[in-house]
Amino acid sequence: MVLKIEGLVYRHAPGLPPVLDGVDLALAAGEILCLLGPNGTGKTTLLRCLIGALRHERGQVHIDGETDMPPRRLARALAYVPQAAGDSGLCLLDVVLMGRTPHLSPLRLPGRSDERIAREALARVGIAHLAERPFNRASGGERQLALIARALAQQPRLFVMDEPTASLDLGNQARVLRVIRDLAADGMTILVTTHQPEHAFLLGARVVALAGGRIAAAGAARDVLCAKTLSEIYATPVDVVSRDGAPAACVPRL
Amino acid sequence: MTASASTDLPAAVPAARRARAVIALLGATTLVIAILSMGLGHYPLTSAAVLDVLWSALTGTPSGQPPMVDNVVLAVRLPRVLAAMLVGASLAAAGAAYQTLFRNPLASPAILGVSSGAGFGAALAMLLSGGALAIQGAAFAGGMLAVGAAMFIAGRLGKGSALVLVLAGLVVSALFQALTSALKYVADPLDTLPAIVFWLLGSLGRVGTRDLVWAAPFALAGMLALFLLRWPTQVLEAGDDEARTLGVPVRALRIALIAAATLMTAAAVSISGIVGWVGLLVPHLARLIVGPAYATLLPASLLLGAGYLLLVDDLCRSAFAAELPLGIVTAVLGAPVFVVILARARRQWS
Structure with a gap:
């Protein structure tokens, strides 16, 4: 496993409710993992724990089996x-x-x-x-x-990307997604957060959906991202639309 | 993929190549200004005579010049020219470092209260009739005290926020200015008060070899530290979190840079008094010439600061019969030039 996170707990201050409440996930070499979840659910906090900007309270982060690397060493991994x-x-x-x-x-x-x-x-x-x-x-x-x-x-060995397609137009989103797909095809391991579930379909990625600091759903995109699960995660009715017989887009119902 | 050896030549982006040529040109220009400056004064000398005296002093052979000329060049003008270069280079390099460190184009050695603190220390020593060494020591202690206070306040309130540090510096600066005013109020209006006021205006008129020997090691040590750390400092521009993910030990680097820049500022203030605007203005001039990359901006600021203050000091001592205070001239020149730079560079800042 290139990345392995076990029982990660983080709170902003002692006594406050945890922002991350026991998160586990693992990533093998060449894999793309899409981290989904509504705003304020702890995606960014999880990334900041990974890059060492925040210190988690409990749990462990292993990168290629190593934990607690000093900044220079971490930056090479x-x-x-x-x-x-x-x-x-x-x-x-x-x-x-x-x-x-x-x-x-x-x-x-x-x-x-x-x-x-x-x-x-x-x-x-x-x-x-x-x-x-x-x-x-x-x-x-x-x-x-x-x-x-x-x-x-x-x-x-591991790329961690924070909403790389945010505020980009469709053409630029596609350029960035193509680059991510090609990197993974070359054996790179990528953890990417996004607010667009259809990107997980496009990348053929594995998905972890966070809600309230816990993992709400995890698995292959086509298994996890069904209308029912998406509607629960985002607390609004969502339809999954198909293209060429495969799920391709997620559209909210107003 | 293999790790790079990184022992080869620095990367040669066309812009970086051009910047290196510009820096060489700046160095040569500063040297020429220094030689010409040593010929300038009530007793004018040709550059040939100046070079003759300097060369003879270096090689230990007698020069072909009258002893009076030897004396004027080596005992009077050389220390002053070296002092102007040292002060200009120190303030400009410290300004470039503060601006990059705080990602704030308006940062300068005054930002942490260093100048005010050092000014207060020197004024206090003068009030107590201390000698030259006591004045320098007190200026240095005052500068360090001010930056220490600013960092303490920022540490308690801001947890390392650059903005809070700048605000704390302004508060500390205002406090030390008030304390300096109090000293002026109680100073003897016949001798101590004029001495304090004149010193606070900034001047190189009374710099001797001894002052230089005392202050130069601190200024040069600070410059060397800033120069050696110029790459990680440039990476700091990406933001603290990003710099950390690029392997830069942000907190340690920040402390080292602040210490080095403050040391240089205090050393400069201790020999020249308070000379404003150089630390703010020169890095912006350098940025217009060599571009925004700190790794080239720093050496360019050093050289430009040395040359700039030399020219201003030449103006101070030869424009009128009586010598003008350096700090007043740098402010009178600095304010309008800064407005022009602001107008040109505004687009990059907004």
Whole structure:
């Protein structure tokens, strides 16, 4: 298992109700796991526990069997892809070069081999021609792809992506999803949160649905994401619409 | 995939290559300004004579110049030129570090109350009729006390929030300014008060070799630390959480950067008094020239700060018969130039 989470409990302060209340999940190499759930259900908190930004109260996080890694070591095992934000004036190549940081000896700048790895990462997500473009002049889709390239430059075993398709148009959503699908096909392991259940169908992913800090449903997308379960999770009537005989879209009923 | 050796040459993005050429040009320009500055004064000297004296002093051979010229260059103008470069480079580099560290384009050495704290320390030493060394020591202690207080308040209230730290710095700065005013109020209006007021205005008029020898190691140590940490500092721009996921020990780095930048500011204030605007203005000028990447912005700010303050000090000592206070000239020049930069750079900040 590349990622194994056991009995994770987190609360913001002692005495408060837990935000995460005994979460278990596991991810094998080459697998995509979609983390679903309504707003405020603990998806982001779970990711922040994974990347070491929050300390969980109980439970364990194993990455390739290791726990409690120091930041530098963790950064070589796990790459975090945040939602594309910020107004940095750095060019996209500089942004991707940041991904080489955990591999650099301290007090050194990235070298030519790091630049080669960064350019390969940009090529892999299809934006090699934008290397010199400032981050704050790139489109939302290009920024998101650049942050995925930065994660690639980290050469990690596990990718953790926080709503990588949020606030992107359909075309850019498809570009990002294609990149995620291709990475998994190459053997990369990816944990991705989303508010769009149909992305789990498109990626052929396994699904874990969180509700109230607990796992409400887990399994293959086509098994878990039925109208009944989705309606319960999101507390609103939801229909699952098919395309070519397979479930493809989830549409709420107003 | 293999881990990179990273012992090869730094990455050569076209922009980075251009920045390196610009930095070399800045260094050469600063050197030329320094030589020309040493020829400037009531007793004008040619650059050839200045170079002759400097070369002879380096090689230990007698120069072909009159002893008076040797004396003017080595004992009077060299310490002053070196002091101007040291103060300018320190304040500018500290400003660049604070701006990146706090992700705040308006951050500067004044932000943590360092300048005010150091000013209060020096004023207190003057009031107690301390010698030059006591004044420098007190300025340094005051600066460290101010940043310590700001960090303590921010630590208790903000849990590491950059904004709370900036606000705490403003509060501490206001407190030390009030305390300095109190010192001025009780100071002897005939001798101590003018000395304090003149020092607070900022000046390099009384810098001697001894002041330099005392302050330079601290300033240079701070510069070296900032320079060696320039890559992880640039990564910090991505945000604390992201920098941590990229393997940067954020908290330790933050503390190291604040300590280094504060050390440099205190060293600068202890020899020049309070010279405002340099730490705010120069990093923005450097950003217009070499772009926003901190790894090149820092060396560019160092060199530009050294050259900028040299030029301003030349203006102070040769524009009028009487010497102008450095701090007043940097403010008079700084305010309008900053408005121009603000107008040009606003798009990137909003």
